[in-house]
Amino acid sequence: xxxxxxxxxxxxxxxxxxxxxxxxxxxxxxxxxxxxxxxxxxxxxxxxxxxxxxxxxxxxxxxxxxxxxxxxxxxxxxxxxxxxxxxxxxxxxxxxxxxxxxxxxxxxxxxxxxxxxxxxxxxxxxxxxxxxxxxxxxxxxxxxxxxxxxxxxxxxxxxxxxxxxxxxxxxxxxxxxxxxxxxxxxxxxxxxxxxxxxxxxxxxxxxxxxxxxxxxxxxxxxxxxxxxxxxxxxxxxxxxxxxxxxxxxxxxxxxxxxxxxxxxxxxxxxxxxxxxxxxxxxxxxxxxxxxxxxxxxxxxxxxxxxxxxxxxxxxxxxxxxxxxxxxxxxxxxxxxxxxxxxxxxxxxxxxxxxxxxxxxxxxxxxxxxxxxxxxxxxxxxxxxxx
Ligand SMILES: Cc1ncc(COP(=O)(O)O)c(C=O)c1O
Numbered sequence: 547x548x549x550x551x552x553x554x555x556x557x558x559x560x561x562x563x564x565x566x567x568x569x570x571x572x573x574x575x576x577x578x579x580x581x582x583x584x585x586x587x588x589x590x591x592x593x594x595x596x597x598x599x600x601x602x603x604x605x606x607x608x609x610x611x612x613x614x615x616x617x618x619x620x621x622x623x624x625x626x627x628x629x630x631x632x633x634x635x636x637x638x639x640x641x642x643x644x645x646x647x648x649x650x651x652x653x654x655x656x657x658x659x660x661x662x663x664x665x666x667x668x669x670x671x672x673x674x675x676x677x678x679x680x681x682x683x684x685x686x687x688x689x690x691x692x693x694x695x696x697x698x699x700x701x702x703x704x705x706x707x708x709x710x711x712x713x714x715x716x717x718x719x720x721x722x723x724x725x726x727x728x729x730x731x732x733x734x735x736x737x738x739x740x741x742x743x744x745x746x747x748x749x750x751x752x753x754x755x756x757x758x759x760x761x762x763x764x765x766x767x768x769x770x771x772x773x774x775x776x777x778x779x780x781x782x783x784x785x786x787x788x789x790x791x792x793x794x795x796x797x798x799x800x801x802x803x804x805x806x807x808x809x810x811x812x813x814x815x816x817x818x819x820x821x822x823x824x825x826x827x828x829x830x831x832x833x834x835x836x837x838x839x840x841x842x843x844x845x846x847x848x849x850x851x852x853x854x855x856x857x858x859x860x861x862x863x864x865x866x867x868x869x870x871x872x873x874x875x876x877x878x879x880x881x882x883x884x885x886x887x888x889x890x891x892x893x894x895x896x897x898x899x900x901x902x903x904x905x906x907x908x909x910x911x912x913x914x915x916x917x918x919x920x921x922x923x924x925x926x927x928x929x930x931x932x
Contacts, residue, residue: 551911553868555750555845555904556699556727561796562752562905568799569754572792580789581780591791598798602759605801606725606744607735614760614784615794619726620650621775622745622760623693625785626722627654629771630691630743631663634720638688640664642719644676644695645887646703651693651724652883664688672889673838674703678710685717692721696728700884700900701837702846704732711740720769726750726758730804730905731812731843736761742769746801748793752905753800757793760785807905815903816844818912822901823847825916830923836885836898845903850894854926859899863922866915869900 552560572594578587580595599610616622631641643655645667655665666684670676676694692714694705707723714721722743725734730751736744744761748754762784763769777786826849827833836848851859856870881895890898901915 547908547910547914550865550867551915553866553901553903553907553911553915555902555907556702556900557869557902558749558755559730559752559904560906561754562800562803564803565753565796565799569792569796572795576791578791580791581778591789594791594795595789598794598801601798601802602746603761605729605734605805606746606761607737608744608761609764611782612761612764614762614781615789615797616758616760616785617756617790618749618758619648619724619745619747621785622747622758623648623650623722623724624654625760625771625774626743626745626762627651627691627693628658629774629784630720630722630769631658632772633770634690638686638690640666640686640688641691641693642666642668642681642684642689643693644668644670644705646670646674646698646701646884647693647695648699648724648726651695655693670703670887674698674701674836674884674888675838675841676705676710678706678713681710682713685713685719689717689719692719693724694721695724695726696734697725697732697843697846698837698884699727700882701848701888702727702843703837704728704841704843706841707741708739714742715740727843729801731808731815731845733808736763742767743771746797748797748800751800751804754793754796757790757797759797811905812844815907818907818909819845819847819901819903821909822903822912822916823849825913826919829916829920834894836888836890845907847901847903849899849901850890850897851899851923852894852897854923855896856899857896858926859919859922862926863918866918868902868915870898 576590578591580591582588599613603610659665720742724745726747742763747758775786832852834850881892885895
């Protein structure tokens with residue numbers, strides 16, 4: 547076993563060696579520009595991009611021409627929200643989202659509010675799930691877009707996307723889904739679930755950082771997004787900028803591997819996660835689980851340990867890498883907005899820990915992490931850290 551044990555796979559994942567292998571030609575001899583196809587260098591680069599486009603679309607039940615490559619889920623969310631809100635302005639200016647969304651959804655929504663759009667941010671139940679009846683009550687004749695994430699990056703909660711998709715379709719609104727945390731672990735199908743826009747990120751699914759995709763539906767209905775990156779008209783005008791061919795090849799392979807492995811990986815990870823929880827619950831008094839255990843990513847655990855500050859615990863726990871809040875938002879001292887939305891008290895939110903298991907997590911690592919966490923909690927509690 548190598549130390550430190552990495553249990554922060556919601557922040558980012560290591561690159562799978564098979565992904566690196568798929569990227570290498572585009573970093574070396576296939577270095578051409580995929581938009582400069584008057585010679586074989588560009589043609590080979592373009593072939594690599596189109597292969598990746600097929601791999602990504604296959605992974606989510608879409609068509610290749612519906613995939614727009616971006617720099618990651620943050621950009622995809624911005625393009626989906628601002629782009630679709632602007633393109634649909636003639637039909638209405640009302641957008642619905644949820645309080646537990648990632649900042650990369652909430653902040654573009656705040657920008658839309660400043661630009662005169664009407665944004666409703668729905669609360670969640672104490673278990674982290676959206677109440678779909680509440681969603682139904684909030685549609686107006688001007689609602690053009692609903693944005694709900696598939697899997698939460700802090701508490702792993704899985705929202706009822708199929709039900710939300712059916713409801714949005716009935717009301718004539720588009721559904722955008724941030725699936726950044728879901729790609730490697732869940733069965734994703736945009737047609738089955740009535741999803742119109744979907745954000746993906748490679749580095750949450752054993753691919754490289756700085757590359758992602760936005761699915762933009764082209765049939766039933768044809769969805770338009772106003773481009774946010776102006777320039778050479780790449781990606782059929784939806785996102786300008788020379789394509790990141792190595793990154794895109796990596797995302798493609800990561801998506802292919804995700805499809806190949808999620809059905810066996812999900813139960814393996816859930817069993818390890820449940821073993822970790824059982825051990826911690828047995829040995830740490832008063833441990834609280836944040837969010838539902840029933841509808842949850844198989845690799846996620848989020849707990850609060852009363853009386854022990856998450857940050858203090860992490861500083862004392864050098865050989866297990868985990869997070870005390872959302873590491874992918876800013877390093878602020880504010881308690882998590884996700885836990886606050888569940889009604890978790892600021893004290894318990896500050897005492898929270900997020901554990902994210904991954905493709906290479908072993909039982910030995912889980913047992914080691916549980917033992918180190920328990921020892922450290924007992925030591926801090928005996929020193930009166932409360
Ligand atoms: C749910 C969710 N959406 C969006 C993002 C942003 O993704 P990226 O790092 O690819 O911009 C993250 C992680 O940071 C995330 O967890």
